[in-house]
Amino acid sequence: MSSLRPIASELLYGHADQCPFGLCDGSGFRYEVETNTAYDCRCRAQRVALAKARSLSAVIPRRYRDVAFDRPPVTEIDLPIVAATRRFADTIGEKLDAGRGLWFMGPVGTGKTTLAMLVSKAALKTGRSVAIYSLPRLLNEIRDTHRAERSHVELLDRLTAVDLLHVDDVGAERTTDWVLEELYSIVNARYEDQRSMVITTNILDREALCGQITERTVSRLTEMCDELPLLGHDHRMDLRVG
Numbered sequence: 001m002s003s004l005r006p007i008a009s010e011l012l013y014g015h016a017d018q019c020p021f022g023l024c025d026g027s028g029f030r031y032e033v034e035t036n037t038a039y040d041c042r043c044r045a046q047r048v049a050l051a052k053a054r055s056l057s058a059v060i061p062r063r064y065r066d067v068a069f070d071r072p073p074v075t076e077i078d079l080p081i082v083a084a085t086r087r088f089a090d091t092i093g094e095k096l097d098a099g100r101g102l103w104f105m106g107p108v109g110t111g112k113t114t115l116a117m118l119v120s121k122a123a124l125k126t127g128r129s130v131a132i133y134s135l136p137r138l139l140n141e142i143r144d145t146h147r148a149e150r151s152h153v154e155l156l157d158r159l160t161a162v163d164l165l166h167v168d169d170v171g172a173e174r175t176t177d178w179v180l181e182e183l184y185s186i187v188n189a190r191y192e193d194q195r196s197m198v199i200t201t202n203i204l205d206r207e208a209l210c211g212q213i214t215e216r217t218v219s220r221l222t223e224m225c226d227e228l229p230l231l232g233h234d235h236r237m238d239l240r241v242g
Ligand SMILES: Nc1ncnc2c1ncn2[C@@H]1O[C@H](COP(=O)(O)OP(=O)(O)OP(=O)(O)O)[C@@H](O)[C@H]1O
Pocket: 073, 076, 077, 078, 106, 107, 108, 109, 110, 111, 112, 113, 114, 115, 200, 202, 234, 235, 236
């Protein structure tokens, strides 16, 4: 079990009782003795965001845990797309602060999830809060909370507060009005808050995607994310032939 939560737990929570700026006692508050007042430490906003993200999934799946820019399969993926991903990852702090995201689109097995995981890894490495879900899994979690009104609201609140929301396989889900509405409310909440998203879709054609996840969701994602199209064939088949 512990091997399943490596990056998130070590990087995000390992030193939770220390102030990253060396200013407070780790509580997130500073105290002025003369006037007997407490005020927020510089680390407090980060603490609040991390606490909210704590119950979300920030786990890089095993298959993608060791992905790196300098080795296969990433070195075999379309160069300009990898370069754009790398530029984004190298300036992840700025991008997250500006609410900028990436949208990997392309056919099955072209490296979309691989590249998206590199972005999430970069964010986690700089101590940012990240939630990583495939859309079907995210919807399952939402469904599970639905019985209790309060936790449903809380989950949406957390999904909005996290620095980076990474949603894999958007558009792969069989759509129902409920699915479309939930996806829209997450995307819209992050859009309004100018919070970054990284998403992957199998659908390249905009019209088809609008048909699958609605135009208003696609429109917001388009504004939030730089689009990175991955073309080519299914590289999972290479593994089988080779
Ligand atoms: N350009 C490439 N060259 C060689 N191998 C690749 C390339 N792209 C992906 N791979 C390999 O192919 C497999 C699929 O990669 P990945 O999961 O990133 O694809 P994907 O685009 O997310 O696919 P899907 O749409 O099915 O989710 C992995 O084993 C990966 O290492």
